[in-house]
Amino acid sequence: MNLNQNKLKASVTLLRIFIGWHFLFEGVVKMYNPEWTSFGYLATAQGPFDWFFTMLIGDATIGWVDTLNIIALMLVGFTFTLGIFERVGAIVGAGLLAMYFLAHPPFPGLTQMNVEGSYWIVNKNLIELVACIVIYQLPTGSYFGLDHLRKNKLKTQEQ
Amino acid sequence: MKWTRRDLLIGLGGLPILGAVWWAGAASSVGSRKKRSEILEQLNIKPSLPPAVPGIGGEPVRIGVIGFGIRGEQLTRALGFATDEWKEEMRLAAEEDPNNKRLEDFESQEPLNVKLVGICDVFDVRAEKFINSFSTDDNKIKRYLTYKEMIQSGDVDAVVIATPDHWHAPMSIEALNNNVHVYVEKPMTHTVGETYTLREAAEKSDAVFAVGHQHRQTLSFSTARDIVEKGTLGHVSLIQTNTNRNDDNGAWNYDIHEKASPETIDWEQFLGSAPKVPFNKNHFFRWRKWWAYGSGLSGDLLTHDYDRLNCVLNMGIPASVSASGGIYTHNDGRNVPDVIQVNMEFPDFSTGSSQTRGKEKGMTFCYSATLGNGFNRPTILMGHDATMELGNRLTVWPDGASTRYADMLEAEKMLPNVPIYQYDPAATSTDAVSSATSQYFADKGLMWTYIDGVRVDSTFLHMREWLSVIKNGGKVSCGIKEGFDEAISAHMAGLSWKLGRKIEWDAPSQTLKPIEGIDFDQVLLANENWNIQPEMVG
Numbered sequence: 001m002n003l004n005q006n007k008l009k010a011s012v013t014l015l016r017i018f019i020g021w022h023f024l025f026e027g028v029v030k031m032y033n034p035e036w037t038s039f040g041y042l043a044t045a046q047g048p049f050d051w052f053f054t055m056l057i058g059d060a061t062i063g064w065v066d067t068l069n070i071i072a073l074m075l076v077g078f079t080f081t082l083g084i085f086e087r088v089g090a091i092v093g094a095g096l097l098a099m100y101f102l103a104h105p106p107f108p109g110l111t112q113m114n115v116e117g118s119y120w121i122v123n124k125n126l127i128e129l130v131a132c133i134v135i136y137q138l139p140t141g142s143y144f145g146l147d148h149l150r151k152n153k154l155k156t157q158e159q
Numbered sequence: 160m161k162w163t164r165r166d167l168l169i170g171l172g173g174l175p176i177l178g179a180v181w182w183a184g185a186a187s188s189v190g191s192r193k194k195r196s197e198i199l200e201q202l203n204i205k206p207s208l209p210p211a212v213p214g215i216g217g218e219p220v221r222i223g224v225i226g227f228g229i230r231g232e233q234l235t236r237a238l239g240f241a242t243d244e245w246k247e248e249m250r251l252a253a254e255e256d257p258n259n260k261r262l263e264d265f266e267s268q269e270p271l272n273v274k275l276v277g278i279c280d281v282f283d284v285r286a287e288k289f290i291n292s293f294s295t296d297d298n299k300i301k302r303y304l305t306y307k308e309m310i311q312s313g314d315v316d317a318v319v320i321a322t323p324d325h326w327h328a329p330m331s332i333e334a335l336n337n338n339v340h341v342y343v344e345k346p347m348t349h350t351v352g353e354t355y356t357l358r359e360a361a362e363k364s365d366a367v368f369a370v371g372h373q374h375r376q377t378l379s380f381s382t383a384r385d386i387v388e389k390g391t392l393g394h395v396s397l398i399q400t401n402t403n404r405n406d407d408n409g410a411w412n413y414d415i416h417e418k419a420s421p422e423t424i425d426w427e428q429f430l431g432s433a434p435k436v437p438f439n440k441n442h443f444f445r446w447r448k449w450w451a452y453g454s455g456l457s458g459d460l461l462t463h464d465y466d467r468l469n470c471v472l473n474m475g476i477p478a479s480v481s482a483s484g485g486i487y488t489h490n491d492g493r494n495v496p497d498v499i500q501v502n503m504e505f506p507d508f509s510t511g512s513s514q515t516r517g518k519e520k521g522m523t524f525c526y527s528a529t530l531g532n533g534f535n536r537p538t539i540l541m542g543h544d545a546t547m548e549l550g551n552r553l554t555v556w557p558d559g560a561s562t563r564y565a566d567m568l569e570a571e572k573m574l575p576n577v578p579i580y581q582y583d584p585a586a587t588s589t590d591a592v593s594s595a596t597s598q599y600f601a602d603k604g605l606m607w608t609y610i611d612g613v614r615v616d617s618t619f620l621h622m623r624e625w626l627s628v629i630k631n632g633g634k635v636s637c638g639i640k641e642g643f644d645e646a647i648s649a650h651m652a653g654l655s656w657k658l659g660r661k662i663e664w665d666a667p668s669q670t671l672k673p674i675e676g677i678d679f680d681q682v683l684l685a686n687e688n689w690n691i692q693p694e695m696v697g
Binding site for chain 1: 162166167169170171172173174176177180181183184185187188189192
């Protein structure tokens with residue numbers, strides 16, 4: 001049982017680090033590219049919530065949307081790779097992915113733009129979102145991550 | 160509370176991952192930006208901003224419209240006036256397809272300082288539609304029965320001419336002689352002779368003369384000019400432009416109005432200089448299909464493509480033109496070709512060369528058109544160093560064997576199949592997506608145009624420029640010189656097709672090289688296959 005637990009923890013840790021890696025990279029690339037903007041992604045939004053996304057592309061809002069997106073991506077990246085406050089990270093990550101998914105949902109009848117592969121209702125964004133839920137349910141920061149030091153510290157103090 | 164080495168390894172194990180990812184992200188971002196800016200610096204292309212023109216101040220320009228058919232309505236909309244019928248039609252279209260933004264675009268169009276004062280149309284229904292739509296209590300619009308009456312009335316400052324081709328020159332000349340400003344549709348004239356008479360009238364007149372080649376306002380073309388002038392493409396030896404249409408409207412089989420009759424149409428006036436034939440609805444509404452009134456592909460569509468390139472390259476009138484083609488897709492009684500290939504030779508023209516002096520000189524402009532297939536063939540400028548696709552959007556690819564880019568190609572900083580420059584002033588969304596993924600995408604022009612709010616119709620810009628020159632002086636971008644080039648080149652193409660031989664231009668004397676026993680204008684106006692086959696008329 002314990003052995004299985006450890007295997008599960010190791011697997012989830014790997015999942016957590018890779019998702020963090022992915023988010024962090026996306027965030028850093030955007031941060032270092034001053035010309036990057038989510039304008040195109042939002043302007044081409046489709047599906048039942050397109051009105052919401054096209055609302056975000058106004059002159060006044062688009063700068064905020066871009067900055068918040070980078071901050072959120074990095075937050076998930078930091079918490080997941082470092083293994084601390086990962087439940088906060090998981091919620092933010094799932095929220096971000098839900099937005100990405102809803103802006104361009106792979107629903108039948110909608111044209112898929114700029115995507116590799118073929119999808120029907122479920123796509124990689126949705127799968128990564130579910131993975132974030134798994135991270136939320138099974139925090140592994142204390143198994144591998146900064147949380148280990150924090151928990152350890154608490155433990156030591158309790159003793 | 161001491162942490163063991165094991166604790167630290169477990170606790171801080173994520174740090175090196177974070178560092179590595181950060182470094183990789185920063186390096187790839189900065190690296191690709193550097194690579195891109197190196198290329199852009201090398202190319203040094205300046206995306207064009209929308210033209211700024213001095214305002215149209217003072218009293219509104221009093222405008223008379225001659226011809227209120229399909230194009231006449233479009234031009235009037237560019238002036239800021241749409242019929243209720245059109246608005247309703249567009250409202251329904253937008254309801255059906257939310258992407259149809261034509262009404263929205265029209266409504267956000269900047270108002271021009273003009274007043275519609277008169278209409279002249281030989282078809283009662285159209286004249287009445289104009290008056291019903293635009294006449295108000297404080298501005299009663301007058302219907303003139305002839306263009307002369309309108310021009311000589313003293314009540315109009317400017318006329319917009321959107322009639323069949325054979326009326327363009329006589330009306331323009333009459334207006335210019337009366338110092339009334341002219342905006343005339345293309346082709347500027349219907350015969351070679353008229354082209355000279357009109358040029359003389361325009362040069363003598365104080366009025367402003369503009370030809371309706373609205374794409375001179377298209378931002379991508381002014382950017383294209385910059386690209387070519389900077390030698391980005393090297394020596395351009397071949398230009399391919401095309402017309403690809405495959406529908407009735409595109410083949411000029413426009414709708415025939417149910418109220419058309421000898422009672423509602425002034426047939427004699429429509430005919431003008433054309434051969435006297437009995438009243439014929441088909442001729443009236445689908446006049447582009449006969450040389451008597453129109454000039455087919457060479458006058459209607461080649462002129463667009465020719466002028467598009469003339470505005471980018473300023474290559475002028477070709478030294479010679481050969482054309483071939485036939486009536487292959489719409490054998491419905493028309494006598495203008497529906498498939499045509501026109502080769503224009505410019506043996507002394509060059510866009511500049513990156514190779515040994517004197518090695519490269521001369522260019523062929525090839526216009527290829529069919530009204531029987533709608534596959535989109537883009538306009539391509541083929542240079543020794545790069546290829547440019549020219550449309551509303553511009554894309555430049557380096558050529559694998561380029562001399563200018565040899566070093567960058569060698570170093571794989573450029574790849575022959577990856578564009579080195581892309582520009583889309585009209586783009587709103589989809590291209591912004593590719594800008595996130597394409598490292599070579601230069602989107603400055605794109606965002607600027609969009610953030611400024613509205614997508615602007617180039618016909619509106621063209622009209623605005625004409626009105627601004629009327630009020631403030633200056634030069635229109637498509638005036639008599641450009642119109643002369645366009646008309647002569649189009650007539651050479653028409654003549655070549657009709658005669659089945661090469662037509663040559665003598666630049667020093669500014670005349671067509673004569674062919675013994677041939678009167679060019681007689682040939683241009685000649686109407687073979689004049690009898691209509693009624694069963695083919697749809």
